[in-house]
Amino acid sequence: MNNQVRHVFFCAIVVAFGGFIFGLDAALISGTVRFISAEFALSDLQIGAVVSAPGFGVLFALLITGFICDKYGRRQALLIISFLYILSAVASVGAFSFEMLVTARFVGGLAFTSLSVAAMYIGEIAPPKLRGKLVAMIQINIVIGLSAAYFANYMILQVSQLDSQWVTSLGLNTHTWRWMLGIEIIPAILWLFLLFLIPRSPRWLVMNNRIDEAESVLHQFLSDQEAEKELAQIQYSVDLGDKHALSTMEAIKAMFGSKMRKAALIGLTMGVVQQITGINAIMFYAPTVFEQVGLGTNAAFFQALIVGLVSVVFTIGAVLLVDRLGRRPLVIYGLAAGTISLFMCHYAFSQATYLLTPEQINTFVTQHGLTNLHDMVSTTFSSDIEFKNMLQSVIGLEDFRRHEGQLMQMATNVNANMILFGVMGYIAAFHFSIGPVMWVLFSEIFPIAIRGTAIPMFALLASIVSYLVQQFFPWQLSHMGASDIFLFYAISGAVGFVILYKIMPETKNKTIEEIEVDLDSCKNKVSVV
Template sequence: MNSRQIIANAVIVALGGFIFGLDAALISGTVKFITMEFGLSDLEIGAVVSAPGFGVLFALLVTGQICNAFGRRTTLLIISFLYLFSAVFSVIAFSFETLVAARFIGGLAFTSLSVAAMYIGEVAPPQWRGKLVSMIQINIVVGLSAAYFANYGIVQLSKSDLTWVHAIALDTATWRWMLAVEILPAIMWFILLFKIPRSPRWLVMQGRDDEALLVMQSMMPMELARKELANVRLNLQKDGGASASVKESFKILFSSRVRTAALVGVTIAIVQQITGINAIMFYAPTVFEQVGIGSDAAFLQAAIVGTISVFFTVLAILLIDKLGRRPLIVWGLAWAAISLFACYLGFSSATYEVNEQALLQLKGFSELSALNQLEGVVYQSDIAFKHALQDTVGIEVAKQFEGEILQASTTMNGILVLVGISSFIAAFHFSIGPVMWVLFSEIFPTRVRGVAIPAFALIASIVSYLVQQFFPWQLSNMGAADIFLFYTVCGVVGFIVLFKLMPETKNKSIEEIEAFFASKQLAKGL
């Protein structure tokens, strides 16, 4: 194997995950700034943050057809351009509506994850596929981590008295500089994508066998390349030749040969998102403010979470081809559910009181002088406390100083919650985070992959969009405790289903995995 060529192609393609991570997490630091600048409600905040999640729903409807018609590489080039256009448009957005539109366009590019998994799965040898596809996830978490550190650094600089900070409006246009961080990496990815070859399996589906053989020869010895080409041809002939149409693809997915694979795919697509990962990652500073650690500490804690994400994703990549996909998914999901339950326990036992000490901490903010009306009243839930704050100082002021007020007034087991959130992040990035994309790249037949992978990514994206859109509203109307209890229950249900259904796929070729699922259905029939 030409390991250098294979790894180089995978690294370039997986950079789409890095851009995704940046795009997804940079917005987390802007929430308070754009809320103040545009006067946003909870649902409007949700609309800004979740706009990419809404955009990707539309993109995924046509991604399969574009991948099959123009190829995986061309599709990735289109996606990279959309990221770049969206980043520039977001920076210059002059209203709530234009910011939503800019981020919606960026969401059209979020299909980079499914297309990258498809491409790497098609060019990687079976024994390397787990590690190489998992590189998408490590790029995501490196992008997330980079965004959190960038946001933290920009916030700290914006408070300084340095001349150049004022000169470039870092103190007055803080959120715009946060979103501008994405521009340079997006340009670099667009340029690098011209260096990768087309997918050999896609070339075979187009009847371009000679080109496919040349690509395979660049990655493996001649004899092995010819054998691989023959296997791909044979399996395509069994499935009917060229890539299937959308209608044919869904018919195949619901057939007995592929039904179990489809059920595993839809389950993990839902579970990966409904356990709340994007609520925590996309609203990280907001989530940590609820613990009462203050705004600055919340930004720092978000950066720490990014570091945890990177470490456990790297660990998952090192172990995925040794331990296998099933143990990482099943037991990692159990670990995630236990961690979420710890967060529920921490928030459910919290109390909130504006006492004399709290008033002393907040006396520097003239806008909060009316808080003395609440002195001595103990609230057992964050919902009741926030409603009382809004009635006393007004909705806008309550939102503006929410972090400072919670820091001064909250009594809770903050360590339990912080450990629970950090543990959940670790569990997610050790299991269902990276392994979902590995499974998507493995369990679907070559002929339907162009439609199947984006279709199941669409399911994950719909759930992700709903989680992001309604999280601010849930935080104001359900409270943190009930939100984490809901995530816990979803994790437990997912654990039970996947424990029963999910097979082991490590060290098997795409064709061998297809044969395995078909044989399981045949055995059932017999």
């Protein structure tokens, strides 16, 4: 590996580290749901608001991300984002009310544009033969961040249950969720300092007529001959775009015109399908999801840790193969596998029953003194909704929230192995396909003249869907039940599979400018599915 390649990898790793902070921020909240809902007496929609607040915040940030990236540069945008992560983490730890916690997490959501900006930056510095691997490193960092969060949550939970003086003195047993959210502060500060070590995007420099600087940066990443060729291509693309000087609204119109119709339809489908299949419901509510299988709280936290490890392994596999096998096979076969896995979860939950035996009720009453549970003795429920509604009417919402994990563990009769296999299969398929490949495609299929608008816009679309999935998951769990939720996710995956199977091209080993020409030549072949 020569110095230029090493420098490309270094810059890509630094920028992609924002994905680690994102994953950490997103998954740490999963371990706090039970504690926060009890401390602040939250309803289902309020729980959804806490978890989804970053997803709501990013909607506003993405509206101006394109302007900031084009006006001040990709690197400056990343520096602002890193500061917002730090501010959010500190404020979340110190939150003393539901409203303050939601506000702090909303600020963190303003930083979630780190994913789209990172994809933009890496796509603009990476040689074509390495672009797939380097952009996909964002997803590797996301899943490593997720895994680190699940591991930290699990360890903090275990430590908080120790009967030791130092645990009490540190507040680990009384402020467990604050310790979980505080994990983010140190890596966020580290990322801020690392970002000062990377250069500006050469494409942004050319767009701002700083040709000498752009040439100097390109020589850091490419051989002299390759750098000169790349600079010429960039100048040609920028000059072509300048002739048509597009405003933001004009860029949006251009994206949906005949010339860019195929790229827009791919971006639209990928942005929706990546999120509507429920990845963030499973990842951000992982312990809650596994409690529905009847595993109990500690085991649910441990399964969440396994989810993180599966995510890492299959994302690494995708990164190693994305430039060898190509983008299309990973997306098509991965989405098919993920959809089948979601149907398995739906079927298993649809066959579940819920029953509390006299022995179980007597044991629980002895432990917690909730004598009203005797009213439910030997009553079999065919759905989780019926069972939970009866529990809430018998023992009240507050006690139900406090003991839901234990009660579900005692009462649930379900094919747990099928559900666990289905969930893990979906997680593996997602991180092997549409998870990392979406960002690779976003960095490739849009021409430079509109990329600053296009990537944030389709990232905004994905974020809107993600926000809705996160916000309403607790409500859906209470009103639709686990079986119907997974059925909805599976149908969404099937629809996405059909559309992408028909329209998605292969883009590996092509320059951004070559991909632009290919998509333009295919404009007459595009039909709306």
